[in-house]
Structures are given as structure tokens and as C-alpha cells.
Amino acid sequence: MFHLKILSHMFLAILLIGILSISAFSDENSWSTNGPYGGSVKTIAIHPFNRQIIYLGTIQNGMYKTTDSGETWTHLEAEDVHPTMRVITIHPLGPDTMYAATAQGMYKSTNAGVDWNMLYPPTAPENEIRALVIHPVEPNILFAGGIFVDWRSTDGGQTWDRLEIPLGIGLEDIDIDPINTDIIYLICGSATLIGLGVWKSYDKGETWYNIHNNLDSTGYLIDIEIDPFDTDVLYLSKLNAEPPTPNDSTCLYKSTDGGQTWFDNTPEGLTRPYIKTIRVSPFNHNTVFICTSQDGVLKSTDGGMHWQAINEGLKVRGTATLEIDTTNGEIYLGTYDDGIYKSTDEGENWQKISYNISASVCMDIAISNHQPSIAYVTSLNGLHCSTDNGQSWNYVNVGFPYIHGPHAVVLDEHMPGYIYTATFHKTRKPLPLYPTGFYRSTDSGISWDFFNDGLPGNINYVDMAISYVDEEERIFLSSSQGLYYSDDVGETWAICSDGLPTDYWFDIVEVAPCNNKIIGVGGDFNQFFISRNRGENWILAGRLPAPDDLYITDIEFHPFDPEHIFAISYFEGLFESTDGGMNWVNINNNIPWDNHIILWGIAINPLNPLNMFVSSNHIGVCQTHDGGQTWELLNNGLDTTCAPGNIKFVPGDTASLFFASYTRSVWSITRTATEITCNKKILSDNFSLHNYPNPFNISTMIRYNLPKNSDVRIEIY
Numbered sequence: 001m002f003h004l005k006i007l008s009h010m011f012l013a014i015l016l017i018g019i020l021s022i023s024a025f026s027d028e029n030s031w032s033t034n035g036p037y038g039g040s041v042k043t044i045a046i047h048p049f050n051r052q053i054i055y056l057g058t059i060q061n062g063m064y065k066t067t068d069s070g071e072t073w074t075h076l077e078a079e080d081v082h083p084t085m086r087v088i089t090i091h092p093l094g095p096d097t098m099y100a101a102t103a104q105g106m107y108k109s110t111n112a113g114v115d116w117n118m119l120y121p122p123t124a125p126e127n128e129i130r131a132l133v134i135h136p137v138e139p140n141i142l143f144a145g146g147i148f149v150d151w152r153s154t155d156g157g158q159t160w161d162r163l164e165i166p167l168g169i170g171l172e173d174i175d176i177d178p179i180n181t182d183i184i185y186l187i188c189g190s191a192t193l194i195g196l197g198v199w200k201s202y203d204k205g206e207t208w209y210n211i212h213n214n215l216d217s218t219g220y221l222i223d224i225e226i227d228p229f230d231t232d233v234l235y236l237s238k239l240n241a242e243p244p245t246p247n248d249s250t251c252l253y254k255s256t257d258g259g260q261t262w263f264d265n266t267p268e269g270l271t272r273p274y275i276k277t278i279r280v281s282p283f284n285h286n287t288v289f290i291c292t293s294q295d296g297v298l299k300s301t302d303g304g305m306h307w308q309a310i311n312e313g314l315k316v317r318g319t320a321t322l323e324i325d326t327t328n329g330e331i332y333l334g335t336y337d338d339g340i341y342k343s344t345d346e347g348e349n350w351q352k353i354s355y356n357i358s359a360s361v362c363m364d365i366a367i368s369n370h371q372p373s374i375a376y377v378t379s380l381n382g383l384h385c386s387t388d389n390g391q392s393w394n395y396v397n398v399g400f401p402y403i404h405g406p407h408a409v410v411l412d413e414h415m416p417g418y419i420y421t422a423t424f425h426k427t428r429k430p431l432p433l434y435p436t437g438f439y440r441s442t443d444s445g446i447s448w449d450f451f452n453d454g455l456p457g458n459i460n461y462v463d464m465a466i467s468y469v470d471e472e473e474r475i476f477l478s479s480s481q482g483l484y485y486s487d488d489v490g491e492t493w494a495i496c497s498d499g500l501p502t503d504y505w506f507d508i509v510e511v512a513p514c515n516n517k518i519i520g521v522g523g524d525f526n527q528f529f530i531s532r533n534r535g536e537n538w539i540l541a542g543r544l545p546a547p548d549d550l551y552i553t554d555i556e557f558h559p560f561d562p563e564h565i566f567a568i569s570y571f572e573g574l575f576e577s578t579d580g581g582m583n584w585v586n587i588n589n590n591i592p593w594d595n596h597i598i599l600w601g602i603a604i605n606p607l608n609p610l611n612m613f614v615s616s617n618h619i620g621v622c623q624t625h626d627g628g629q630t631w632e633l634l635n636n637g638l639d640t641t642c643a644p645g646n647i648k649f650v651p652g653d654t655a656s657l658f659f660a661s662y663t664r665s666v667w668s669i670t671r672t673a674t675e676i677t678c679n680k681k682i683l684s685d686n687f688s689l690h691n692y693p694n695p696f697n698i699s700t701m702i703r704y705n706l707p708k709n710s711d712v713r714i715e716i717y
Helices: 190-194
Strands: 002-007 041-046 054-058 063-066 085-090 098-102 105-109 117-119 131-134 142-146 149-153 173-176 184-187 198-201 220-226 234-239 252-255 275-280 288-292 297-300 319-324 331-335 340-343 362-367 375-379 382-386 394-396 404-411 419-425 438-441 449-451 461-469 472-479 482-486 506-511 519-523 527-531 539-543 552-557 565-569 573-577 599-604 612-616 621-624 645-650 653-661 666-670 699-704
Touching: 041 085, 041 319, 041 331, 054 085, 085 131, 098 131, 098 142, 131 173, 142 184, 173 220, 184 220, 190 220, 220 275, 234 275, 275 319, 288 319, 362 645, 362 653, 375 404, 375 419, 382 404, 404 472, 419 461, 461 506, 472 506, 472 519, 482 506, 519 552, 527 552, 552 599, 565 599, 573 599, 599 653, 612 645, 612 653
Parallel strands: 362 404, 404 461, 506 552, 599 645
Antiparallel strands: 002 699, 041 054, 054 063, 085 098, 098 105, 105 117, 131 142, 142 149, 173 184, 184 198, 220 234, 234 252, 275 288, 288 297, 319 331, 331 340, 362 375, 375 382, 382 394, 404 419, 419 438, 438 449, 461 472, 472 482, 506 519, 519 527, 527 539, 552 565, 565 573, 599 612, 612 621, 645 653, 653 666
């Protein structure tokens, strides 16, 4: 859509619409992804004989394998295996045999991960399994468990028996003494609260003894690690209360007598008392590494007496797991959100090696109107930019604290090079030292300034939109507590309050493309609010006909009619209003549906509004050619198990789309002409328009659509 303002003193205007180039994008009629690479790596397993072969498991997208020490990764297509991984472990003598623990059950492969079969303990086979260990000397003996379940198998997983520990306390981690393999330790997360957190067996798990002993009874036990040189030395980590207090900030313990007594070994100054993984170096037992939830990797060279952060090269500070190659000392680090890193110098420097791991959690995407090959995407691993139509992505260093993430991103249509983003707290509870707010770049992302004058620093900022009227622009910023606006390019802010609740969580703010004075917001209780004067005052137009405990996640205005609006309600699907949001009708129609379907990311073809798209968490991308009466799938090449996300058209090219997925990075597609519904009506060579009164009003707007790139002459008399 193009807009032209014509003033009364003009006698002649000539407009030349330049030829828009459609540059190389993705494969025609097939989705493809090239990042941003990342994801949350929960588990890493190194092949016992060929150390270049490594497996990793992600929270978002199952398992990946490398055969070149992490230079490249291949996704293991295991459709029957739940994609949320917890543990991967390899048979120490026959490495083609592998086991995987997931958020819904255990699986076994006998051909190096090509095929998988589910394992069936006597009860609750689809429970989350958090721990899974193979006995190093008798590999038919397995130990496994999770919340409320604990199992032992002596025949490679064919049959299972419960462990002789109190029923229902569950199992969080297991470790086997590498010298005396009859000795086994296990920890039970929440059983810490009742003094049953740590257990020890001297007979390969036949009988168990509680060695909680002098441990305090707070928090949730997470990991246990045995010193491979002196196996009476144990390390134990836990998640404690947040925010920490002097009485409950301990999260790392050490024992030097096989668990008879424990003492505090917690590093000082942790942002959050949560240590996810402990690893003792196989080369020096005084060297210990820990993975923290918000402070990166810490290292001790004196058995845990002193700690230092070793985060050089890391783009995030949430770290999940760490494995050390026992032959060459190379360290592999699994992070939350940013994939896998590698160090060849004992952790002093880290290099990201996540190539082809497309499991980033992406929230928003913006494409340049001035240079459509340029796009920015926000994700839990930061802001990324592509300058080649999504074929590659580069990290953009905005400068916000590691405990924050960017959620919304907008490129200014009137000022090339101006980019805006806003942040949210990745921590469960905000930290006052690190306020959230608005970031602005005026040089295409090279440098950034932070502004939060008028913005609370303890809330989350979610979505952003710009209203352009005359020569002025107003930026709207939705948040977990109200809607804010700025008239000075983000330097100062005020809250929208006249008719709009100031304590609602607003997930979405949208400006009507054909009338930028009309603004819509949606959020809590499925309520849709609308302003017709750029946010000066608001009315509650109506509620979506869905349960009040749900909320609106997306809004899109019809490109030509500001009273024609589409909205999505969480778990309820897509709704349409033709009267400015007063009344709504569900238009899911023939979209395959169940109670767990989530739709997101409405995209309307700006030249043909009957052509629309939405994404889902189960069935991929749906498109309609008749305004939502009927839907069809557009999933060729797409991983349809990915979560929903935002869909955007490339400006000036309605054949090309981006899809920023909430669990699978960014996808793109170029549709051929046969895939695009077009108006076949023959257009006239010329068209005349009479405007009254004559001479013109002070200003008149002429809006028109071009079905293809053309030269246009407008003559005004």
C-alpha cells in the first residue's frame, strides 16, 4: 500500500514508483531456516571411542549429533521421541546403544540414534525422567528417575524395579563411584525439605542409606559430583530461594568423608543461588567447574575454596551443563538459549559452535522498508540481524544486562537506521540494579542508547508500534503493567490511562495501517481496547467470546478498513470483527483443532487481504485465500512441531514471508505466482478522480494498490 499527501497549492505532481527488486530469499514454496543458531542445551554426551562424535539434547528440538567435534551439527530426526531432552547417555562398551531421558519418558537406540524405542517401567512410563545413568562396568544395569519415580534395571531397560527408598520422593541426579563402582549416590530434589535429599548405596543400588546428615533442609537439590581421584570427596548443588537472603543463599556443598558431613562451598556474590551442574576436572581434582543460572561458568583451582568467573566469549550467562573430553581436555558447555560452546584452554575462552542448531526462542521480527534484505529478530539469546534475506544472522550487541532479553523490535519507517527494542526480565524476580526499558540505535545497530525516563524498571516490555501522523511519530510500548507512549523518539515516556487500565498485561499493540490515529491493544481477560486519537483516550470495545481467564496474544488491522480487525485468544484461536472490535466471531473454521492448539502471528497480505496466515504449535503454518472461511496448510520444509511465532511479509514482496518461531529460530519462504491468489480483473490504463470542493481541501489522501512493479504518473489539475 502506498500513501500520497497532496496539498492544495500543488498544480502538478509526478510520482515515479521505482522498480522493486525481489532478491534471493529462500527456496521457492519451501520453508528453510538458517538461524539464528541457538537453543537450550540440557545434556551433552561424548562418544567413548571416537571423541569427535558428540551428541547433545535440547529443550526445544530434541537431539543433535556432530562427527567433527562440534564444527557442524545434524538434527536427529526422531519423531517418536519427545523433543524436550533431559539426559543422553552412551553405552561405555557398545556405543551404538544409547539412552535418552525426556520430559515424557525414556527411550533406547541400538543404532547410534537412528531409531528409538520407548522404555516401559511398570508405572507412569510417560513421566518426566530427569536422571539416567549406565553402570560403567556392568552396562546392563541402569538407574533412572524423576519427580515421584525411581527405577533400576538389570537387563538394559527391558524390565524395571523400584529403588528401596521412600515412595514418591523422586530422583534428581545419580552418580557412580568411578573407583568402587558398587558405591552409588543419588539425590532427591524436593525431599531436601524433609531431610531425605541424599542417599548412598554400597551394593549397586540394592539397598540405600540416607546421608542427608547435617545438610540444611532448604531449597531443591540439583546435582551431585564425585571427585574421580579421591572418591570420598563429593560436591552437591541446589536451587535456593529467590531473591536470596543471608539465611538461604547457600547452593553448593562439599563432603570429604563420603557424605557423612557436609560444609558450605558456595561462591560469593552469585546473582541467583542456583548451580545447575558441577564437574571436577579429570586431570586435576582441585580444578572444579560449576554452571550457574545467571553468572555463567565459575572455576576453582583449589577444590572450591575460591571461585572466579570464566565467561570470555559467552553471549549469555545462563549455563546448563558441561562435559570435559578426558583425552584432550576440551570442554563443551551447554547454555540456556545460546546453544553450545567449546573451550580448548580450560575455560579461559569460549567459542560458540552451534552451527545448524536452529532452536532459538524468537519473539519478534522486523524487516526494513528501505532495504528489505535487512531484518532484525529478538530472541532469548539476544538481538540478531540478517542483511541477506535471512540466509545468515549476526549477533547485535545492544548492551543490556545478561539477565535481560529483548522482546519487541521495530525499524523506523521514516528514519532509516533508527532501530528500537525494549527489554524484559529473564529472571523470575526483577533485580533493582538492572532496570528494563527502551533501547535506541540511530546508526543501524552499531551503537545504542538506553532510555527509561517515565518507564518503570521492574516490569517487562512486550510489544511496540509506531503511529505516523503528518510529520510526527508516536511510539507505543506495551508492558506487563500498562501501555506507554513517547513523542520524542523514546527519550521520555508517559502512560496511557484515559479509559485504559494501567495495571493490565498488554501482550500486543497495533496501529491501523490505513489510519494511524487508530490504535488497538489486547491483553488480560480477552479485552480489546481501541483509541481513535492516537492514545489520548480509550474505550473497551469488547471482549472476545472466550473464557475470561485467557488473554489476547495478537491483533492485526485490515490494511484498507480500520474497523475490520483480527485477534487471537490464547487456546481459543482466531477471531474477526467488522465493527471496530465491538463484536467478534471465531474463524478457526477448518483449522485442525484440539484443546492444546495455540495460534499466533497473524499476517495479512497487504495487496490481497483475503490472503492471511497464522502459525500454530501443532500443525505449522495455515493460510487462507478467502478471509478465513477455509484454511490450508503451508508446511513444505517446515518443522511442524515448532511452537507458534510471528509471521511477517517482506516489504514490497508479498511472495516472501518470514516466520520467527518461539522454539525453532527463523524460517523463510518464497511463494511462486501459482501459490498466490491474485485478482484477475484487467486494470484500466488510466483512471480519473474528481475531488470536491475545488480547489482541494487543505489535504487529500489518495490510496491505491499496484499488482506489479510499474511506473505511475499522477497529474493534478
